[in-house]
Each structure stands twice: as structure tokens, then as C-alpha cells.
Amino acid sequence: MNASLAQERTAFALTAASVLRRAETARVYEVAHHTALEHASLLSARIGAHVLLKREDQQPVFSFxxxxxxxxxxxxxxxxxxxxxxxxxxxxxxxxxxxxxxxxxxxxxxxxxxxxxxxxxxxxxxxxxxxxxxxxxxxxxxxxxxxxxxxxxxxxxxxVHPFDDPDVIAGQATIALEILAQHPGPLQAIFVPIGGGGLIAGIASVIKACRPDVRVIGVQASDADSMAQALRAGTRVSLDEVGLFADGTAVKQVGDLTFSLCQQYVDDVLRVDTDAICAAIRDIYQDTRSIPEPSGALALAGLKQYVATRGVGDGTLVAVVSGANMNFDRLRFVAERAEVGEQREAVFAVTIPEQRGSFRRFCSALGQHAITEFNYRIGDAQAAHIFVGVQMARRGERDALADAFRANDFGVLDLTDDELAKLHLRHMIGGRSPLARDERLYRFDFPERPGALARFLDRMHPDWNISLFHYRNHGADYGRILVGIQVPPSEHALLRHFLSTLGYPHVDESDNPAYRLLLGA
The missing domain is CATH 3.40.50.1100 (Rossmann fold)
Structure with missing residues (x-):
């Protein structure tokens, strides 16, 4: 343990006043910047609150x-x-x-x-x-x-401790001084991400010393919630494991000093899941054209949860965007989960009869909902099991859509909150099938507009059967779709005519060696 830190701990307990004094003389501006406090206009309009983002992702190291x-x-x-x-x-x-x-x-x-x-x-x-x-x-x-x-x-x-040190806490506390100077008007709450607690300990101390009416609310990932558990238990706890998606806050045990300060000055700690964090990353991008790392979006995810569950009236809320050191490879996962996190996508397993016309009835049950993902492989002579993602225009629509499926006598399993399905099973639907006789495989570019799939089904010969279908919306103008169609060899000329008049670009993959090895009948 650092000698000065040990002396600090034994000499006295840090207070809001002592942290404020240290923050006022901190030497951070020899290298750090005053960062912007920006109005998130798009998000504010959507959730009905005045939301400000404290842009610590703008520091020279892209973090507070x-x-x-x-x-x-x-x-x-x-x-x-x-x-x-x-x-x-x-x-x-x-x-x-x-x-x-x-x-x-x-x-x-x-x-x-x-x-x-x-x-x-x-x-x-x-x-x-x-x-x-x-x-x-x-x-x-x-x-x-x-x-x-x-x-x-x-x-x-x-x-040099990352959080449990008086000088480190004071350095982070300068963020609160900036927020108060930048927004001297009414302020309802400040949302702060928590790892080891240095950031929120500093911010909460200064806020309560200067503006005790302002609520300070911490936010943690639900699988790395050491501070939330410690505050509930009344003592520091050590987690056996922590989730690593929000790696910047993946701390098994919070600090002595930070825990003490949080006990005194933090009003609440919220827990958010991975999907909510991904949705917050997208929200920040849409308002700022910057991409925060998962921990950098934690505070906003908590702010949104707070508004959704408690309301806010016309109060001003601040979320600290703590960092933007995002691995580029993670963006694919973030985009995949953001729609679910915002409850703009519902995911279902739907069972329909394995017979002609079932796909059309399924499309009719969807109504005006756009399909975001569609995975199917023939595997049962009586029933077709479909994995489907559907775009939601507003929260709460997924129950109504499930009812519409059931009204058509389709079996429905809502997978929107199922981690196994969202992480793994969606990519594992398929394999070889003895029922896929006379299958021809094609890659299509469908225009991304409502009715494109229905047009394909309407023009297809009524005696042909779809034995495989894979589609995922990736935000492009054209959707890339893989389709298996069961067509007897005697009707291949009709198939070629159908394809030529359909108007959708396509590639015949029936002789693809990977298809033959992994999926071929």
C-alpha cells in the first residue's frame, strides 16, 4: 500500500468538504481539458427529458x-x-x-x-x-x-491506484466543478458510471458540498455490480467473477475510501444489462457522432432506465460519458444488440405448419412490421420452426404481435430476453436435412423495403417449397438473403424463368463446396 495513502486513511476519513478543497487545487489542467457539456437533443426529444452529456471521451486519452x-x-x-x-x-x-x-x-x-x-x-x-x-x-x-x-x-x-486514493478522487472530482460551472441552473440528477468508485466518489462529494439538492446516481453493469452489492450489504464485498463487456468498470471489489464516500453521498445505484448499454452507445452516436466504449455509455443507460421507471418531469439530467476507447471489433455486437436494448426489436421462435401457404400466412400475421432477421431450415415433415426478428415501432408491441401469431394457430416462443438464443442459437439454426431433396441454393439481394419477401413468395411456383431461409438486416439498401428452394430437376427451366423475371440480383450457390459439406441433403 502507498505510504501516503495509508496515512490518509488512518489520519481521517475523507469528507465532501475535504474532497472539494483538494479538487479546487488539483493540477489536472496541466494536461487535461475542460470537456463539453452537450445537449443530447435527439434523445431528449425521444424520452421527454432535458439530457446533457459530459464529454469525458474528449480528453487526450479519450477518458476521464x-x-x-x-x-x-x-x-x-x-x-x-x-x-x-x-x-x-x-x-x-x-x-x-x-x-x-x-x-x-x-x-x-x-x-x-x-x-x-x-x-x-x-x-x-x-x-x-x-x-x-x-x-x-x-x-x-x-x-x-x-x-x-x-x-x-x-x-x-x-x-498509483486507479480509484482508491485521495489525489485520484480529487482529480476526478474536477468534473463536478466543471458541470456546476457549465450548468448553474436547476439540475435534478447526475448519472455516473461505477467501477472501483473513484469517479462517483469525487463527483458525489463535490456535488453534495456545493449543491446537496442534486441527486447523484451511480450506474453499474448488472454482471459487475460490486458497489451496488456493497452498499446493500453495508460493507465491501468481493465478487467471484465480473462480466467483461463493460471492461472499464469490471472491478471485483470497490475501494475503502470510495465505498465510504459513496455510503455518505451517493443517492442510488442502478444496474443495467448489456442490451441497454448497447442501446445507449447508439444513442450517444446519434447525438454526437462519437462512439463511446461500453463503460462510457453506462451512465446514459442508467439515465434512460431512471426516466422510464420513475419519470422526470421537466428536470435536467446529466450523464457522464466516461470514455471512448472502443475496440472496433465490438461494434458488430453492439449493433446486433442495440435494437433489442431499446426494445425496438423483438425476437421469436415461431412454429408454423410445414405446408404450402404457411409462409404467406406468417407474413400476413406480421402486418406492417419489418423483418430484421429470418432463419429457417427444413427439419420436420409436419412443422417449420422459424427464428425471426421483428422491428418494433414502440415499446409493448411484442405482446400484440405474439397474440397475432397465436391467432393464426402458430406456436410462439418469445426469445427477446433469452441470452442463449441471442448469442448462439440464432447462428446455429440449420444443418443437414434428409427432407431437403431437390434443393437448389441461391443468394439474393432483396431491396430493403416492406413487401420484398411477400413479392418473392407470390411469384414463386406454388408447388415449390422453401427449405432454407436466412436473412439479417445490416442497415444496407439491399438485404443479403440465402434461400433454399426444392424444385424437381424437370422444372429447372421454370425455375430459371422465375429467377430471370423476379428482378432481384441472385447467385446460384447449389454447387458451393461449403454448402455441400455442411448443409447439403
Missing amino acids: KLRGAYNRMAQLSAAERAKGVIAASAGNHAQGVALAASRLGIHATIVMPVTAPQVKVDAVRRFGGAFTEVVLAGDSYSDAQAEALRLREALDATF
Whole structure:
């Protein structure tokens, strides 16, 4: 444990007033910026609240963590600087320490979990340059911290804690000073993401010292809710495992100092799931054209949940966008889940009779709803099991749609909240089928407009059967669709005529070796 930190803990407990004093003299602006407090006009209009985004993703390291890291390191004595520092981080604190080390000329050893996004690992090396050494160890921040504390003894370096340090907390608290200066008018609540608690401890302390009427509400991922559990239990708890989607806040145990401050000054802590975080990422993008990382969108996800469940009247709400160090490869997953998170997409397994005309009845039951995904493979002579995603215009429509399916005597299983189905089963529907005789396989480009599938079905020969269908909306002008059609060899000429007059671009994949190996009858 850092000596000054141990003295601070034993000498007195931090209070709102003491954090405020430290924040007012913090040295963050030698390297950090005053960030914008932007009106999220599109989201505000949609949810009926005045929403402001505190854009900490605009910092030089694309995260608020620079404030606390630099403020702590700027306080080091000449002797401490000569020995260097060591830190543990899931990524954003590491970048703050690296940039601070480079600016202050201090050698830094930084331990990061092996699960840290590569974009963050690369950024640490870039910001720190010759002053920084990166060590990868463990699967979470807590694992990395254990390794950093082990190395600290060997290196005799100062440990720069990512959250449980008075100077770090004070550095993060400068965000609250900025918010109050930028918005001196009525303010109902500030929503803050929580990992180890340094950010919310600093913000809550300053807010309660200056504007005790303003609510401070923390937000955690439901699978990494160490602060929520600690506050409920009245003591710090250590989680066995933490979810890693919101990797920047994946902390198994919150700090001593941060927990104490949160007990005193935080009004509530909300928990949000992955789909809600993905929807918040999209909301921020639509209003700012910037893409936050999952932890960076936590606060907004909580704000939206708060408004949906409690209402807000005409109050002003602030969400801290804490970071934007997003791995590009995650965007595919985020886009996949954002519609469900906003309850704009419902996912069903629908069972219809395996007979001519069933697909048309199914399309009729959909009404004006657009299909976002459609997966089917013939596998039963009596019943066809379809995985379908459907666009929702408003919340609550999915029950009505399920009723419409049942009115047509279709079996319905609502999978909208089923993680197994959304993560895995949607990609595993199909395989070989002994029923897929005389199957021809085609890739089509369907125009992304209502009625495109119905037009295809209406023009198809009534004696032909669809044995495979796969479609997923990817936001393009044309949908890429894979269709298996059972056509006797004697009718292949009719099939070619049908395809030529349909008007949809297509490719015959019937002889594709991968299809023959994995799906062919």
C-alpha cells in the first residue's frame, strides 16, 4: 500500500468538504481539458427529458482517468519520481498514467489484464513511449492489481491506484466543478458510471458540498455490480467473477475510501444489462457522432432506465460519458444488440405448419412490421420452426404481435430476453436435412423495403417449397438473403424463368463446396 495513502486513511476519513478543497487545487489542467457539456437533443426529444452529456471521451486519452492519474503523480516528491511508479488498470487509467509519466518524465510500469481491449494496450504504449513498460497479467482489474502489488515490492515504486486514493478522487472530482460551472441552473440528477468508485466518489462529494439538492446516481453493469452489492450489504464485498463487456468498470471489489464516500453521498445505484448499454452507445452516436466504449455509455443507460421507471418531469439530467476507447471489433455486437436494448426489436421462435401457404400466412400475421432477421431450415415433415426478428415501432408491441401469431394457430416462443438464443442459437439454426431433396441454393439481394419477401413468395411456383431461409438486416439498401428452394430437376427451366423475371440480383450457390459439406441433403 502507498505510504501516503495509508496515512490518509488512518489520519481521517475523507469528507465532501475535504474532497472539494483538494479538487479546487488539483493540477489536472496541466494536461487535461475542460470537456463539453452537450445537449443530447435527439434523445431528449425521444424520452421527454432535458439530457446533457459530459464529454469525458474528449480528453487526450479519450477518458476521464487522466485527471486523477496526473493529479496523483504531480504530487510525488523528487525521490518518489526517481523510483518510478507502478499501476494496474483495465485500460483507461493505464493510458492516463502513461501520458502523465511521459509529461512528468517518470518511469511507469503498468499491469493490464490480458482481456484489456487491444486498442487500450496499444494506446498505453503510444502515450507512454520510452517512459512506460506494459505487463499483461490476469483476466480482470483485480488480477492485474494483485500482480502490480507484487511487482511494487520488487521495484520499490509508488503505486498509483486507479480509484482508491485521495489525489485520484480529487482529480476526478474536477468534473463536478466543471458541470456546476457549465450548468448553474436547476439540475435534478447526475448519472455516473461505477467501477472501483473513484469517479462517483469525487463527483458525489463535490456535488453534495456545493449543491446537496442534486441527486447523484451511480450506474453499474448488472454482471459487475460490486458497489451496488456493497452498499446493500453495508460493507465491501468481493465478487467471484465480473462480466467483461463493460471492461472499464469490471472491478471485483470497490475501494475503502470510495465505498465510504459513496455510503455518505451517493443517492442510488442502478444496474443495467448489456442490451441497454448497447442501446445507449447508439444513442450517444446519434447525438454526437462519437462512439463511446461500453463503460462510457453506462451512465446514459442508467439515465434512460431512471426516466422510464420513475419519470422526470421537466428536470435536467446529466450523464457522464466516461470514455471512448472502443475496440472496433465490438461494434458488430453492439449493433446486433442495440435494437433489442431499446426494445425496438423483438425476437421469436415461431412454429408454423410445414405446408404450402404457411409462409404467406406468417407474413400476413406480421402486418406492417419489418423483418430484421429470418432463419429457417427444413427439419420436420409436419412443422417449420422459424427464428425471426421483428422491428418494433414502440415499446409493448411484442405482446400484440405474439397474440397475432397465436391467432393464426402458430406456436410462439418469445426469445427477446433469452441470452442463449441471442448469442448462439440464432447462428446455429440449420444443418443437414434428409427432407431437403431437390434443393437448389441461391443468394439474393432483396431491396430493403416492406413487401420484398411477400413479392418473392407470390411469384414463386406454388408447388415449390422453401427449405432454407436466412436473412439479417445490416442497415444496407439491399438485404443479403440465402434461400433454399426444392424444385424437381424437370422444372429447372421454370425455375430459371422465375429467377430471370423476379428482378432481384441472385447467385446460384447449389454447387458451393461449403454448402455441400455442411448443409447439403
